[in-house]
Amino acid sequence: MDVGIxxxxxxxxxxxxxxxxxxxxWGADAPAYEKGLMLREKSVxxxxxxxxxxxxxxxxxxxxxxxxxxxxxxxxxIGSESHPYAVKPSGTVVAEAxxxxxxxxxxxxxxACKAGSEGMxxxxxxxxxxxxxxxxxxxxxxSQGAPGDALEYSASAGAAAFVFxxxxxxxxxxxxxxxxxxxxxxxxxxxxxxxxxAGRFTGEPAYFKHVLxxxxxxxxxxxxxxxxxxWAVFHQPNGKFPMRAAKELGFPKEKxxxxxxxxxxGNTYSGxxxxxxxxxxxxxxxxxxxxxxxxxxxxGSDGFIWRVTDxxxxxxxxxxxxxxxxxxxxxxxxxxxxxxxxxxxRKLAD
Amino acid sequence: xxxxxxxxxxxxxxxxxxxxKCTSCGKVFFPPRLVCSKCQGREFAQTVLAKTGTVExxxxxxxxxxxxxxxxxYAVGIVxxxxxxxxxxxxxxxxxxxxxxxxxxxxxxxxxxxDGESGVLCYGYKFVPRV
Numbered sequence: 001m002d003v004g005i006x007x008x009x010x011x012x013x014x015x016x017x018x019x020x021x022x023x024x025x026w027g028a029d030a031p032a033y034e035k036g037l038m039l040r041e042k043s044v045x046x047x048x049x050x051x052x053x054x055x056x057x058x059x060x061x062x063x064x065x066x067x068x069x070x071x072x073x074x075x076x077x078i079g080s081e082s083h084p085y086a087v088k089p090s091g092t093v094v095a096e097a098x099x100x101x102x103x104x105x106x107x108x109x110x111x112a113c114k115a116g117s118e119g120m121x122x123x124x125x126x127x128x129x130x131x132x133x134x135x136x137x138x139x140x141x142x143s144q145g146a147p148g149d150a151l152e153y154s155a156s157a158g159a160a161a162f163v164f165x166x167x168x169x170x171x172x173x174x175x176x177x178x179x180x181x182x183x184x185x186x187x188x189x190x191x192x193x194x195x196x197x198a199g200r201f202t203g204e205p206a207y208f209k210h211v212l213x214x215x216x217x218x219x220x221x222x223x224x225x226x227x228x229x230x231w232a233v234f235h236q237p238n239g240k241f242p243m244r245a246a247k248e249l250g251f252p253k254e255k256x257x258x259x260x261x262x263x264x265x266g267n268t269y270s271g272x273x274x275x276x277x278x279x280x281x282x283x284x285x286x287x288x289x290x291x292x293x294x295x296x297x298x299x300g301s302d303g304f305i306w307r308v309t310d311x312x313x314x315x316x317x318x319x320x321x322x323x324x325x326x327x328x329x330x331x332x333x334x335x336x337x338x339x340x341x342x343x344x345x346r347k348l349a350d
Numbered sequence: 351x352x353x354x355x356x357x358x359x360x361x362x363x364x365x366x367x368x369x370x371k372c373t374s375c376g377k378v379f380f381p382p383r384l385v386c387s388k389c390q391g392r393e394f395a396q397t398v399l400a401k402t403g404t405v406e407x408x409x410x411x412x413x414x415x416x417x418x419x420x421x422x423x424y425a426v427g428i429v430x431x432x433x434x435x436x437x438x439x440x441x442x443x444x445x446x447x448x449x450x451x452x453x454x455x456x457x458x459x460x461x462x463x464x465d466g467e468s469g470v471l472c473y474g475y476k477f478v479p480r481v
Contacts, residue, residue, distance in 0.1 A: 014443050014478075015443075046442065046443070047420065047421070047461070048442065048460040048461040048462070048476065049460065049461070050461060050471075052461075052471075052473065053458075053459045053460050053461060053473065056459040057458060057459055060459075084461075084471055085471070093365075093473055096361055096365050096366075097365040097366060097459055097473070099366055328481070329481075331443065340420065349466075349467070
């Protein structure tokens with residue numbers, strides 16, 4: 001029995017800050033960041049936007065495309081490293097907003113930037129096991145980079161949601177593969193506001209080792225080559241890393257560009273490769289195969305092979321396209337407004 | 351600041367825009383009422399508000415109440431939804447001076463209030479301009 005995506009949706013906040021605006025404040029070399037990280041600007045959440053609000057909007061788009069009522073969803077799993085509460089699930093709010101309560105399973109996942117694809121994997125697997133007809137997997141983040149830290153140029157906001165089911169499938173999941181080790185490349189301790197990272201250690205032994213191993217393992221298991229795919233999407237901590245990973249795995253740039261959102265979106269952490277997948281589904285043709293590998297520090301990667309069905313033609317216009325949202329009337333802000341929006345300014349208590 | 355219990359009671363309206371429709375005369379109430387103000391009917395069917403509409407009128411809040419100071423100046427407007435129901439809410443993702451009567455808007459799920467640094471987060475609807 002085929003199992004796969006029956007509805008998908010994304011949400012992109014409208015506010016943006018340019019890399020040059022951040023670099024100006026810290027006396028950094030903006031062109032070097034823009035060229036080195038292949039980043040031009042990033043999305044910024046307003047104070048009234050968080051993982052919960054963006055998850056609701058992305059999930060509503062996914063349900064519209066799935067053509068089902070929220071009450072038919074049997075589970076909601078939200079992956080994020082920026083759940084608004086330390087104790088209290090994001091999923092209960094999202095489920096209530098979707099009209100999915102009370103007969104539903106829900107859990108908030110954490111695995112740095114891989115939490116979204118973890119949620120997708122578990123939702124997909126529960127449907128595959130026959131436990132429920134539909135399940136929602138969501139990746140969303142409003143991540144923070146410490147002022148002046150390299151992460152500040154990329155940490156952004158966005159969400160992607162997927163309804164998994166067995167009827168009217170938009171993209172069949174043909175294979176999955178996971179690769180994980182204990183690799184301390186990026187972390188945030190309890191009660192700490194900003195994460196820390198191990199600088200250049202986040203590259204070779206962390207991102208590239210896991211993304212490339214997962215990618216190679218996935219193709220080996222599926223007995224497929226890069227030529228068998230029309231599209232590929234990888235986790236995008238910046239613009240540079242996913243392009244290099246694609247090249248090393250044998251995917252040409254043309255197969256990656258559609259889902260390569262980082263240059264103008266930034267790193268949406270748990271939303272990153274899932275949002276790239278939604279941008280690909282917006283244009284993919286029936287029969288196309290999509291190669292997807294996420295990455296989460298700590299570290300691990302989830303791999304998926306999706307095969308697009310005829311159904312895609314009927315559903316993609318039912319909700320806003322991801323790149324259309326990215327390009328829709330962006331509101332550019334200065335660093336002062338950005339610092340206020342992100343709670344970086346120390347104030348007196350109300 | 352609204353308390354947890356009141357916030358919880360209003361979840362169907364704040365999260366899902368649930369309204370009641372008088373089964374006798376068809377008038378829609380948001381939030382729901384027990385007696386229809388038009389025909390005094392007492393039977394209602396549950397309905398959900400339209401998600402899009404146009405700005406009927408608005409004002410710009412420059413001296414904000416406690417808890418909203420960081421948002422000033424911000425717009426609050428009455429929006430006529432496509433189903434004819436008029437509701438009041440903040441209008442965000444725009445500069446207040448860009449707004450006009452007749453601006454097309456849609457509902458979005460947003461954080462509406464928060465009880466200080468450690469209290470409950472309150473979610474609900476706001477309007478955003480649409481193309």
